Amino acid sequence: MRRLLVVLSLLLAHIASASSERCVDDDRNVKVCLDAPAARIIALSPGATELLYAAGAGDKLIAAVSFSDYPDEAKALPRVGSYNRFDLEAILSLKPDLLIGWHSGNPTEQLAQLEALELKVYYSELRGFDDVSRTLRRFGELAGSEPSANAAAEHFDQGISALRKQYQNAESVRVFQQIWVNPLMTVNDQHLISEATRLCGGINVFGNLPRLAARIDHEAVLAANPEAIIAGGMGEENRSWLDDWRPYSGLLAVQRDNLFFIPPSTLQRPTPRLLSGTRMLCQHLDTARGRR
Amino acid sequence: MAAASYHTPRLLPALALLSLGALLAVALSVSTGSVAISTAELWAVLQGEGEPLHHTLIFDLRLPRSLAAFATGGLLAVAGALMQVLLRNPLADPYVLGLSGGAAVGALSAMLLGLGSAAVSGSAFIGAIVSAITVFGLAHGTGSWTPTRLLLTGVVIAAGWGAVVTFMLAIAPTESLPGMLFWLMGDLAYARSPWPALTTLLALSLLLLPLGRSLNAMARGPLQAAALGVAVKPMEWSIYIAASLLTALAVTTAGSIGFVGLVVPHMLRLILGNDQRLILPACALAGGALLTLADTLARTIIAPEQLPVGVITALLGVPTFLLLLYRSR
Numbered sequence: 001m002r003r004l005l006v007v008l009s010l011l012l013a014h015i016a017s018a019s020s021e022r023c024v025d026d027d028r029n030v031k032v033c034l035d036a037p038a039a040r041i042i043a044l045s046p047g048a049t050e051l052l053y054a055a056g057a058g059d060k061l062i063a064a065v066s067f068s069d070y071p072d073e074a075k076a077l078p079r080v081g082s083y084n085r086f087d088l089e090a091i092l093s094l095k096p097d098l099l100i101g102w103h104s105g106n107p108t109e110q111l112a113q114l115e116a117l118e119l120k121v122y123y124s125e126l127r128g129f130d131d132v133s134r135t136l137r138r139f140g141e142l143a144g145s146e147p148s149a150n151a152a153a154e155h156f157d158q159g160i161s162a163l164r165k166q167y168q169n170a171e172s173v174r175v176f177q178q179i180w181v182n183p184l185m186t187v188n189d190q191h192l193i194s195e196a197t198r199l200c201g202g203i204n205v206f207g208n209l210p211r212l213a214a215r216i217d218h219e220a221v222l223a224a225n226p227e228a229i230i231a232g233g234m235g236e237e238n239r240s241w242l243d244d245w246r247p248y249s250g251l252l253a254v255q256r257d258n259l260f261f262i263p264p265s266t267l268q269r270p271t272p273r274l275l276s277g278t279r280m281l282c283q284h285l286d287t288a289r290g291r292r
Numbered sequence: 293m294a295a296a297s298y299h300t301p302r303l304l305p306a307l308a309l310l311s312l313g314a315l316l317a318v319a320l321s322v323s324t325g326s327v328a329i330s331t332a333e334l335w336a337v338l339q340g341e342g343e344p345l346h347h348t349l350i351f352d353l354r355l356p357r358s359l360a361a362f363a364t365g366g367l368l369a370v371a372g373a374l375m376q377v378l379l380r381n382p383l384a385d386p387y388v389l390g391l392s393g394g395a396a397v398g399a400l401s402a403m404l405l406g407l408g409s410a411a412v413s414g415s416a417f418i419g420a421i422v423s424a425i426t427v428f429g430l431a432h433g434t435g436s437w438t439p440t441r442l443l444l445t446g447v448v449i450a451a452g453w454g455a456v457v458t459f460m461l462a463i464a465p466t467e468s469l470p471g472m473l474f475w476l477m478g479d480l481a482y483a484r485s486p487w488p489a490l491t492t493l494l495a496l497s498l499l500l501l502p503l504g505r506s507l508n509a510m511a512r513g514p515l516q517a518a519a520l521g522v523a524v525k526p527m528e529w530s531i532y533i534a535a536s537l538l539t540a541l542a543v544t545t546a547g548s549i550g551f552v553g554l555v556v557p558h559m560l561r562l563i564l565g566n567d568q569r570l571i572l573p574a575c576a577l578a579g580g581a582l583l584t585l586a587d588t589l590a591r592t593i594i595a596p597e598q599l600p601v602g603v604i605t606a607l608l609g610v611p612t613f614l615l616l617l618y619r620s621r
């Protein structure tokens with residue numbers, strides 16, 4: 001009798017898992033299929049960790065890489081190295097059923113090695129607003145947390161389209177986006193930051209540079225004479241980069257005091273927090289319009 | 293080629309020519325940048341008129357930077373020439389004894405802690421001085437020290453610093469990596485004020501002038517120097533201290549810019565002969581001019597984007613040096 005029950009339950013479990021087979025395309029357009037919702041996920045980039053939590057799959061996450069610091073729960077996760085060099089043995093010993101890799105950030109050979117060891121790897125590569133909600137939905141499907149993932153995706157999409165609607169006819173503001181100070185660095189129009197800038201009615205003064213993240217000199221900024229300067233900071237609170245511009249009184253942005261700070265983690269990373277960063281950016285540009 | 297004579301008739305014309313070259317390099321550097329300023333506009337600015345933008349560009353950005361480049365290049369070339377005399381080794385450069393490694397560990401630690409640029413410069417200087425003292429103390433050991441012993445100690449300490457630097461790069465967060473790498477490659481964008489480097493360069497060049505004769509004797513070996521009445525030990529000490537100080541200031545100003553300190557002294561020796569009374573001031577001028585030109589190119593070739601200056605110094609210097617070497621056979 002007892003044996004029969006065991007057999008029966010195994011059979012049921014088999015049927016249940018067969019019916020819950022799930023497949024999603026990853027960002028290389030390769031199908032990643034799981035027999036059952038992933039229960040032991042390792043995120044190989046800080047961004048993936050954040051997206052998994054946002055997709056309601058935080059409880060399925062068993063390990064992350066260093067600098068995975070958002071949300072707070074992520075800080076307690078065991079570490080398997082850094083995003084650019086991870087510990088394959090540690091990963092194997094944790095017996096994950098899904099790895100979220102970062103296509104352009106993780107070492108290709110290590111990802112290939114993990115795949116050769118029959119582990120499932122989802123390659124993520126987020127470049128714009130659409131990718132955030134798409135990834136949230138996919139993570140929800142993989143981890144079986146569709147309801148909260150879809151809600152998060154919906155919330156993000158609605159927030160972005162509300163902003164888009166609000167600012168679609170706004171007067172344009174010429175903006176210098178400073179992402180680093182030593183060396184002085186900015187981004188071109190391909191970058192996520194520029195997508196946010198465009199959405200808020202801003203124009204990136206260095207949008208046409210050939211490289212995604214470019215090192216420039218102060219002279220180029222003075223020549224471009226932007227109406228507003230937006231800077232991230234070394235930390236989440238550091239506004240000192242903006243004060244470095246104050247001596248250049250010839251700059252329109254300095255004359256009108258349009259020197260704004262946005263925490264880099266909300267504007268430079270393709271995660272749901274991008275919504276709050278973009279909202280902040282739009283408000284700052286609106287302030288700049290008001291000072292004309 | 294005439295061997296180094298003790299009376300160099302070419303001293304004045306050579307130095308006059310190099311000074312002219314240095315002035316031209318600085319002038320070119322001040323007049324070019326990602327914003328085009330015509331000669332007429334430049335003239336207006338120099339007379340205190342002209343556009344405020346141009347005034348800012350020239351006096352707040354370009355001039356301090358080209359003076360810093362000049363001073364750094366001069367410091368490195370003089371330090372390299374001194375090290376080559378001290379160690380009697382043609383491969384010696386300002387960094388051979390691990391100074392730049394110590395400075396790099398100092399600077400990168402400050403960057404890892406998220407400190408500002410003043411702290412980065414300060415800890416780079418401290419790192420360089422700590423390294424210099426360590427090397428000197430260890431090479432001195434319990435007995436007498438020889439150039440070979442000093443060189444070996446320095447090279448091993450440099451390797452140690454190198455390991456620490458690699459470790460720091462490995463554990464650094466992604467966003468601070470570009471800053472760290474640019475520091476390691478050498479970058480004049482960090483240069484805040486050119487004055488400490490410039491005044492030290494001038495002061496030490498003047499101080500070294502009367503020592504030229506003794507340095508010439510030193511270059512021929514300690515026995516000959518002693519026979520010629522040079523106090524060898526104090527002389528070695530002073531050369532080491534001077535070279536360390538020059539290098540420390542150079543890396544503090546602009547990170548570890550390679551190549552200038554190794555090749556400029558050799559280039560000048562190939563052209564001018566090995567008379568230290570001529571070589572040292574010539575190094576200050578030619579090293580300064582080379583780095584000023586290289587920095588001008590680095591910030592204008594793909595403007596507004598910037599290249600690391602070390603790329604340009606090597607690209608300019610390698611063919612020039614090889615040509616000189618080839619022709620000198």
